[in-house]
Structure formats: structure tokens, C-alpha cells
Amino acid sequence: MVEHGIHATQAVVTLDVALPGIIWGWMITLNMWAKSVGTGVILVGAFLLYRHKKEEMPNLRWMMPLISFIFLNIFLLFTLTDLHQPYRMINIFLHPHWTSAITVGAWMASLFTGLITLMMVIGFFDAHPDVRKHGACAKAAREHSGLYEKIFPFVVFLAVPVTLYTAIIMAESSARELWQAPTEVMQMMWAALLAGSAGLIFISESWSKESRKDLALVLAIATFFSFMMYMGEYFFSFKSSEAEATLAYVHAGGEYNAEFWFGMVLGFIIPFFLAVSNMKSDNKTLLRFAAILALIGLYLVKDVWLKIPQMLPLS
Amino acid sequence: MKLGFLVDLNLCMGCKGCEVACKVENEVPLSSWRLRVKYIDIGTFPDTSRSFTPLRCNHCENAPCERICPVSALHYLENGIVNVDSARCIGCAGCMMACPYGAIYMDPETNTADKCTYCAHRIESGMMPACVVVCPVQANIFGDVDDDTSHISQYIMEHQGAVQVRKPEKHTNPKHFYVGGGNQTLNPLAHQRLEGYNLFNNVTHLEHVGDPHHGVIDRFLAPFTSHEHLDNKSFMDFDNKAHESHEEEGGH
Numbered sequence: 001m002v003e004h005g006i007h008a009t010q011a012v013v014t015l016d017v018a019l020p021g022i023i024w025g026w027m028i029t030l031n032m033w034a035k036s037v038g039t040g041v042i043l044v045g046a047f048l049l050y051r052h053k054k055e056e057m058p059n060l061r062w063m064m065p066l067i068s069f070i071f072l073n074i075f076l077l078f079t080l081t082d083l084h085q086p087y088r089m090i091n092i093f094l095h096p097h098w099t100s101a102i103t104v105g106a107w108m109a110s111l112f113t114g115l116i117t118l119m120m121v122i123g124f125f126d127a128h129p130d131v132r133k134h135g136a137c138a139k140a141a142r143e144h145s146g147l148y149e150k151i152f153p154f155v156v157f158l159a160v161p162v163t164l165y166t167a168i169i170m171a172e173s174s175a176r177e178l179w180q181a182p183t184e185v186m187q188m189m190w191a192a193l194l195a196g197s198a199g200l201i202f203i204s205e206s207w208s209k210e211s212r213k214d215l216a217l218v219l220a221i222a223t224f225f226s227f228m229m230y231m232g233e234y235f236f237s238f239k240s241s242e243a244e245a246t247l248a249y250v251h252a253g254g255e256y257n258a259e260f261w262f263g264m265v266l267g268f269i270i271p272f273f274l275a276v277s278n279m280k281s282d283n284k285t286l287l288r289f290a291a292i293l294a295l296i297g298l299y300l301v302k303d304v305w306l307k308i309p310q311m312l313p314l315s
Numbered sequence: 316m317k318l319g320f321l322v323d324l325n326l327c328m329g330c331k332g333c334e335v336a337c338k339v340e341n342e343v344p345l346s347s348w349r350l351r352v353k354y355i356d357i358g359t360f361p362d363t364s365r366s367f368t369p370l371r372c373n374h375c376e377n378a379p380c381e382r383i384c385p386v387s388a389l390h391y392l393e394n395g396i397v398n399v400d401s402a403r404c405i406g407c408a409g410c411m412m413a414c415p416y417g418a419i420y421m422d423p424e425t426n427t428a429d430k431c432t433y434c435a436h437r438i439e440s441g442m443m444p445a446c447v448v449v450c451p452v453q454a455n456i457f458g459d460v461d462d463d464t465s466h467i468s469q470y471i472m473e474h475q476g477a478v479q480v481r482k483p484e485k486h487t488n489p490k491h492f493y494v495g496g497g498n499q500t501l502n503p504l505a506h507q508r509l510e511g512y513n514l515f516n517n518v519t520h521l522e523h524v525g526d527p528h529h530g531v532i533d534r535f536l537a538p539f540t541s542h543e544h545l546d547n548k549s550f551m552d553f554d555n556k557a558h559e560s561h562e563e564e565g566g567h
Contacts, residue, residue, distance in 0.1 A: 011499035011506035014365070015354035020420060023408045081531050084406025084426035087538060091386040091405055102385035102409055173412035174379040174485055245504055313503045314417030315353070315370045315481075 022310045027082040029303040031075050032166055033195070035109075036188070036298065038071035039163040040196020042116075044218055046156040048200070048211055056208035061148070062123030063203045069120045071199070072113045079106075101172050105165035112162045115155050122148045163192040176309035177242035178233075187229050187305075191298055194222035198271075198291035209282050216287060220275035223294060227268035230301065242312065249308040260304045267297015317376075317395040317490060318433060319460035321467050321478070322369050325495035326454035329354060329367030333446035333455060337371075340434060340445035347420045349431040350446055355506050357499050368500045369446075369455070372397065372418040372431035373481065373489035380410035380419060380430075388428065394459075395490060396435050401427040415485045417503075426534065433457070460490060470494070 045064040048057060080086050089106075096103045125131065125141040126148070132138040167188045171181035197218040204212050234250065237243040250260040274290035277283075329352055337343065337350040350371040357364050374397050381389045381397055388404035391397060404427035411419045411428065422429040434444035442448075447455045458467035471478050471492065479496050480489040498505045 009357060009499065010359055011355050011357045013353060013506055013508045014356045016508075017348055017351050019417065020411070023411050023421070081534075082407070084408070084421060084534060085404065086534055088386075088403070088405040091403055095386045095403060097385055097387040099382045100385040100409070102383065102407060106385065169383070169409065170412075172379065172383045173409070174487070175413055175415040175417070241504055310412075313508055314415060315503055 019313055019315075022307050024082075024306055024310065026303065027078045029299060029306050031078040031082065032188075032191075032302055032306070033295075033299045034071045034074040034078070035163070035166065036191040036195035037199045037295075038068045038075055038116075039112075039159040040192035040194070041067045041071075041199045042155060042159040042196070043163070043192055044196035044200055044215070046152070046159075047218065048214060051214055052208065052211045056211050057204070058206060059127070059203055060200075060207075062120070062127040064200070065116050065120035065123050067199050067203070068116045069113070072109070072116060076109065076113065101165050101168035105162070105169065108158065108162050108165060112155065112158050115151055115158070119148055119151065119155065159192075160189075164188050175314055176246075177240045178237070178246045178305070178309045183229060183233060187226065190222050190226040190229065191302070193218055194226055194267075194294055194298060197222060198294045201287055201291040204287075205284065212282060212284070212287065213279050216275040216278040216290075219290060219294060220272055220279065223268040223272040223275065226298075226301075227264060227272070230264065230268075246309045246312055249311055250304060255311070256304045256308055259300055263297045263300030263304060265297070266293045267299075267301055268294075271297070316393070316459050317461045318374070318438070319395070319458070319467055319490040319492065320371070320374070320433065321456040321470055321492040321494060323454045323456070323470075323494045324366065324368060324500065326452045327352075327367045327369065328452060328454075329365070330451060332449045332451060333369055336445040336449035337431070340437070341432075343429075344422060344424050347422060347429070349420075349429070355500055357506075366497075366500045368493075368496070370416070370418070371446075371491065372414075372433075373416050373487065373491040374431075374433060376488035376490060377486060379413035379415065379485075379487060383409040383413040385409065392435060394438070396433050396438070397430075398432050398435050399427075399429055401425055401429060404428050415482050415487065416489075426537070 041064050045060060048060065054061065080089055083089060092103055092106045096107070098104065121137070122141045122145055125138045126145050129142075164185050167179075167181060167184035170176070170179035170184050173179055197215050201212075201215055201219070204215055234247065237247055248254055249256045251257065271290040271294040274286050274293075278287045278290070331352050334348065334350055334352050338348070341349055343349050350369060353368045353370060355366045355368065357366060374395060376395070378389070378391075378397050381387075381391060384390075385407060386403050386405055388400045389397060389410055390400065401422070406421065406426050406428065408421060408428065411421065414430075419428050419430040421427070434442075434446075437444060444455075444457055447457045456467050456470050458465035460467055460471070462468060474494045477494050479493050479501060480491065481493070481501050483489075493501060500506075
């Protein structure tokens with residue numbers, strides 16, 4: 001813009017109070033990352049169960065909800081911890097404001113976690129018939145074993161909005177031009193598929209080659225499209241001056257340039273090639289390595305994407 | 316009724332009286348501001364000018380903070396004011412992410428979101444906001460923008476074409492207007508912020524002020540610990556006994 005480039009109109013802030021820095025920091029990054037794993041394992045697990053017989057993945061029935069449960073609780077813990085008034089979280093249920101994606105998301109995530117807990121309990125006691133043979137809870141869980149299969153379709157259906165609602169929170173954050181709903185929604189979905197496939201890779205030791213090949217396929221597709229989405233944003237987000245100014249933090253010389261590219265290489269590029277090579281020749285160690293890198297890279301990229309719009313002065 | 320604000324930047328002389336009055340009236344803690352006046356120097360020597368821009372909540376008709384608040388702590392009053400109920404706020408900071416004007420802050424003493432309310436408590440009693448009363452040049456004009464006969468409506472009519480709002484592209488319909496503003500003063504991306512460069516350097520903050528519940532564990536422990544010294548009055552009742560009196564130090 002020419003009016004900013006000529007000396008006569010150069011404008012410099014000479015007195016202002018300190019502006020708040022990053023408000024949503026690592027706890028929110030961890031929250032989003034953990035939720036990607038928590039919902040992703042369900043989505044990818046459902047895909048595998050659709051493609052393969054249960055017998056090919058013997059531990060999936062109980063390990064899938066267990067992983068989901070653990071990561072959903074990490075997500076909920078850090079959601080709560082990030083609140084400045086954590087005990088007032090109850091107000092979301094007592095005084096809900098339904099135009100807020102935070103409210104809708106909190107309700108859905110709570111319901112989702114409840115159903116996952118139920119699946120985990122049933123799945124665990126079914127898979128371990130010797131554990132607490134006479135316990136009331138174990139007995140009830142085994143008696144209602146069929147409930148698992150009945151609620152599973154609803155859980156898979158619910159996993160989609162639980163994955164995506166954070167994108168709507170970010171889109172409702174209208175001060176942050178970089179977080180646009182269409183791209184954020186897609187990024188969240190790819191992140192869930194990436195994290196879900198990476199999470200399941202760690203329990204796929206005893207699975208059939210074909211099912212592990214499908215895991216590698218999902219990981220390869222998710223890393224490829226995640227990378228493409230970020231590159232699209234990186235190079236072509238020039239529709240708004242705010243988005244452009246935000247991206248300066250990740251472009252060459254920017255404060256977050258190194259972390260961003262570390263995330264891209266570790267999270268997407270290397271795991272993509274490792275996953276593709278694994279589809280040709282099954283190598284469990286390499287696949288696990290790809291999964292670890294993908295999870296680390298995903299965290300770094302999410303962290304950068306969360307923080308950079310908060311660096312921009314709003315007033 | 317739709318209450319609105321207009322600042323005539325041609326009149327504002329940057330005395331910061333409004334800033335101070337706001338702090339006193341609303342007991343805004345140190346390191347936080349509901350209203351602040353920003354100085355911007357435009358041009359290069361010798362053709363330079365300094366502009367002063369008071370910045371506060373815009374009380375948008377389509378407020379993103381109200382929309383994103385999960386518990387309706389941010390809510391509309393009948394007169395159009397976007398008010399905050401700090402007793403309900405959960406401190407998620409969603410409103411801080413949503414407000415395109417950076418007008419909301421996290422109160423370090425209550426750990427809840429806070430912002431300018433156009434002094435809603437004073438308006439309820441038939442008084443003007445503190446910043447309006449204190450302005451020595453009447454640069455702050457406040458009133459009902461729905462009433463064609465109000466001072467603010469007539470001022471807007473008189474200055475048609477020169478009335479601006481901040482970031483109209485956000486479609487928030489702000490009820491805070493400026494006369495005499497320009498791109499450099501109203502667009503935060505049109506001016507530079509040089510790190511560490513300020514008219515007054517070395518601004519320090521008192522150690523005991525700030526977020527006393529900043530640590531994660533502290534947030535959970537806060538309800539069980541005493542808060543008696545964490546309100547604004549704590550600045551007034553510091554312990555004199557521990558020190559020598561003013562007279563003993565040789566003062567008058």
C-alpha cells in the first residue's frame with residue numbers, strides 16, 4: 001500500500017500501554033492435539049472395522065476406546081485448567097449460551113466422553129474375562145456386551161462434530177483473521193485422521209498386514225492433505241491484510257519460521273514418505289517411528305497456528 | 316434506545332484524563348485498562364504530527380464477544396451496552412479472541428474478563444460516563460444514537476462523511492464513532508510498533524500487583540485462600556508500621 005510506503009505518512013506508535021501477549025498458549029495446543037487423538041482413533045478405528053474382520057485386529061475393540069478415553073481426559077483436563085475460573089466450568093451446563101461453539105462443544109465432548117467410557121468398560125471386561133469375575137460393574141458390563149456395538153455408530157457420528165467444533169470456536173474468534181472456518185474445519189479433520197492413525201499404529205503389533213497397510217494409507221493421506229492445506233495458507237492467504245501480517249511470523253525471518261517448518265517436516269513430510277514406503281513393505285518399527293514424528297509435528301504446527309494470530313496488535 | 320459514543324479526534328489533546336477517570340471510577344487494576352489513549356506520530360521530521368486516539372469497547376450491535384461467550388457473562392443491556400457479569404465469567408478468554416478491537420482484558424484480581432461498560436452503573440443513575448465528564452475539551456460525546464435530537468446524533472449529522480468506525484469490514488456494527496480519524500490512527504496495521512520504543516521508558520509494575528492466581532495450581536486453590544488484600548483497596552492499606560514514618564525520615 002503506497003500510503004504506508006512514503007515518508008510523509010509514516011506512522012509510529014510512540015505511547016501505548018503494554019498489550020497482552022499470547023492468551024491461548026500451550027495448554028490450548030495440547031487440548032486440541034489430545035482431542036485429535038481422542039476422536040481420531042474412533043474415526044480411523046471405525047474405518048478399519050468397516051474394511052476388516054474384528055479377528056484381524058484382536059485388541060482394537062477395547063484398546064480403541066481406552067486410547068480415546070485417555071486422550072479425551074487429557075483434553076478435558078487442559079480445557080479446565082486453562083480457565084481462569086476453573087470451578088465455574090459448571091456454568092456452561094447451568095447457564096449455556098447456545099450461540100457459542102464453546103458451549104455446544106463442551107456439551108458434545110461431555111456426551112462423547114461418557115459414551116466412550118461406557119465402551120471402554122464393556123470392551124475391557126469383555127477382553128479380560130478373568131478380571132473381577134464377581135464384581136458388580138464387571139458383571140453388568142459383560143451382561144450388556146451388545147450395547148457396545150449398538151452405541152458405536154452414534155459415537156462415530158458424534159466424533160465428527162466433536163473433532164470440528166474447535167474450528168468453529170476459532171472461526172468465531174473474529175479478531176483472528178487467519179482462523180477461517182472452511183480451512184480450520186478441514187485442518188481439524190485431517191489432524192484427527194492423522195492423530196488417530198498414528199495412535200492406533202502403536203497397538204497394531206498383532207494385527208494383520210492388510211489392516212496395518214490401511215493404517216499407513218490413512219496416515220499417508222492425512223499427512224499429505226494436511227501439508228497441502230498449510231501450504232495453501234502459507235503461500236496464498238493474501239485476501240486479507242491481517243492474514244498476511246500474521247503469516248509474516250512464519251515466513252522467512254519470522255519468529256515462528258523454524259517451529260513451523262520443523263512441524264511441517266517432522267509432522268507431515270517424513271511421515272508421509274515413511275507411510276508410503278510401509279504400504280509397499282511392512283516395517284512395524286518404521287511405521288511406529290512415522291507415527292511418533294507425525295504426533296510431534298502435529299503438536300508443533302498446531303502450536304504455531306494457534307499463537308501467531310495472537311501476536312498481531314488489534315488496536 | 317441505543318447508546319453510542321463519539322470521539323472527535325480533532326479536539327482530543329491526549330491529556331489522558333479519560334484514562335485516569337475510568338481507572339478511578341471502575342477501580343481498574345494496575346496493568347489493565349478499560350480505556351487507553353494511544354499516541355501515534357505521523358510523518359518524518361520536520362513534517363510531523365502527533366495524533367491521540369482513545370480506545371475502548373465499541374459496544375458492537377453484532378458483538379463477537381457476546382456470541383462466543385459460553386455462559387452469557389457478556390450480554391446486551393436494553394440500552395445497547397454490552398455488559399459483563401464477572402460473577403458468571405469462567406475466564407475462558409474466548410471473548411478476548413473474538414473482540415477485533417482488543418478491548419477486553421483478563422482482570423488480574425478477579426481472574427475474569429472485563430472491559431469498558433460505558434459506565435453502565437452511572438448511566439443507570441442518570442449520570443454520564445466518567446470519561447465524558449472529565450474530558451476538558453468535550454471530545455467525548457455520548458448519547459442515544461436512535462434519538463435524532465440527541466447531541467451525538469446531531470454531531471454525526473453535522474460531520475457526515477467524516478464519521479468513521481474501527482474495522483468496518485468485520486461487520487460488527489460498532490456503536491463507537493470517530494471524527495477526524497484516519498487510516499494511521501484507526502487501523503492498527505497502518506502504523507509501526509517499535510519494540511521498546513516509547514515516550515516514557517522503563518515503565519515498571521509493582522511486584523505485588525498482577526495475577527495472583529496466575530499459576531495453574533493457584534487457580535484451583537484460589538477459592539480456598541483469603542482474598543482480602545487482592546482488591547484495589549489493597550493499594551491504600553499497605554502496612555506503614557513496618558517502615559519508618561514520613562516524619563521520621565525527615566519529611567514534612
